[in-house]
Amino acid sequence: MLTIGQLAATAGVTVRTVRHYHHVSLLPEPERDASGYRRYSAQAAVDLIRIRTLADAGVPLARIDALLHAQPTEFAAAITDIDAELQRKIDQLTEHRRRITELESGERLVLPPEVVAILDRMRGLGVSERRVRLERDSWILMQALDPRVMPQRVRDKNAGFDDPETTRLYLACDQAVDWDPHDPRLDRLIDDLDAWEIEHERDSGRPGYLKLVVSRISEASPAWQRIVDALAHRALQRRTAGHGN
Amino acid sequence: MLTIGQLAATAGVTVRTVRHYHHVSLLPEPERDASGYRRYSAQAAVDLIRIRTLADAGVPLARIDALLHAQPTEFAAAITDIDAELQRKIDQLTEHRRRITELESGERLVLPPEVVAILDRMRGLGVSERRVRLERDSWILMQALDPRVMPQRVRDKNAGFDDPETTRLYLACDQAVDWDPHDPRLDRLIDDLDAWEIEHERDSGRPGYLKLVVSRISEASPAWQRIVDALAHRALQRRTAGHGN
DNA sequence: GGTTGACCCTGACGCTACGTCAGGGTTGGA
């Protein structure tokens, strides 16, 4: 006959675990010896190890008792289930293994690959990391609030970077964020942006594309504020002139 | 800006999980809007997903915060650790998958293969299942109480079944359990056992081999009781006669 | 025959990572 410690060692569990199984009636309480110690038969060792085998496989203790007393058919079916579940867990862990290797760059975990590609493309073009992050954040919000518009935005963005002039202006704007609002280079940039805006509006029929791109950052940058104001002024002039004709 | 529900959906967790992370200071509490609702930035989504990636990989929440603020070197080392741990878990689950397929026959889980082979050999020879189970239980107790003697016992057992006469007697004894103690076949069996005992004692120098094998079952079987008594009587006679010489 | 260390007992609280009420207020669309 075995003491509780010997039984536990045989099954590779702690004494506490055996007592817990008694408590939840998963393993029957054995006879006690003269001093009140529990004394176990070899059958108890077999039972305990079968319980552990199922518990290790992820079966909740509450289900194990019924399972061990089930008919062979049900038992076999349950085993098949448990096996499938184990395989699913293995696949998940494998996937998690892959994901933690991508932890350094958080965005790969959050955004779809097409968008990550755009962000990488921006970095490749020399866009500042600050700007890339703002872009990233706007994609995340877009994804959370209205993911349906994302494919179109992806196409627009890529089209923009496919065009050298658009790319040049984008980079210039990115640089200009830190300029003094009276920097003489701004006049030239505003001219170019205005020209780009006119041409782009004609081509696509969708105005204000550039404004969308810059709006979020403009408030924090005096230089950008000047650009936005100037462009709005010119657009208004054009529209007034157009109506006047 | 995102509500808590939108944030949770983006990260694939429940609202309760996000609040829990606030509670344990894993994710900082964001600003509230006019009505007291939490409002999240896109950065919060990135942070939350990074937390989940680690949590999914089995890292305790208490470690995650430190990990995310660690130096790149420590971080990389930790990731390597976590990855190894994941692989270990995968291997374990694979092993558990194998083990649950052996659940039908509990003994394969409890006993080493050599012993299982002996039990299978007994079944193959036609030993009753009751006897096999008693044998199994005695092996389990042996394993729990003094595993060092097992290899020798394995050799002895197999040697016994390698010998046709020993095997024949073993099977006869197994059958005899249910016989009436006055069954005439018992006389013949006792003669054979006595002869075997004499021969075996001479060969091995270790007496009482058979008694060891049968002792546990004898009390419950009247026929066995008669066998044991008769053999003990004859052995005593021999020894007295021997001393008398 | 006393002591020591390794066991055994019961009872109860602690832990992780949330789930799940209860009992409220807010928002947005029909």
Added chain:
DNA sequence: TCCAACCCTGACGTAGCGTCAGGGTCAACC
């Protein structure tokens, strides 16, 4: 205006044990 679907805090519940606390027992050694 109303309803469903959100949001809030606070608090208790869950699984599967771990870990004291405060005792008694056993086997071996001195």
